[in-house]
Amino acid sequence: MQRPTPSLTAVATAPAPRPNMAAGTIEIEMAGVRVRVRGTVDEDSLRTVLAALRASRA
Incomplete structure (x- = not known):
């Protein structure tokens, strides 16, 4: 018994959409100083x- 040969076709796809996340505000108080960050934050920069x-x- 002969098995059927699978058929593959390459297709271009659009990138997956990013979740719609509302930009907010992060406020951190430490050592008597308040740091307020608005909008999108780069984690490494904040660190x-x-x-x-x-x-x-x-």
């Missing part, structure tokens, strides 16, 4: 800012 703030208060 760098907070580390610098922590180091300046040490």
Whole structure:
């Protein structure tokens, strides 16, 4: 018994849409300083800012 040969076809697809996330505000208070970030936040940049703030208060 002969098995059927599978058929594959390549098709172009559009990238998956990103979830519609509303931009908000993050407010962090530490060492007597308030940091307020609005909109989209780059995690690495925020981490760098907070580390610098922590180091300046040490």
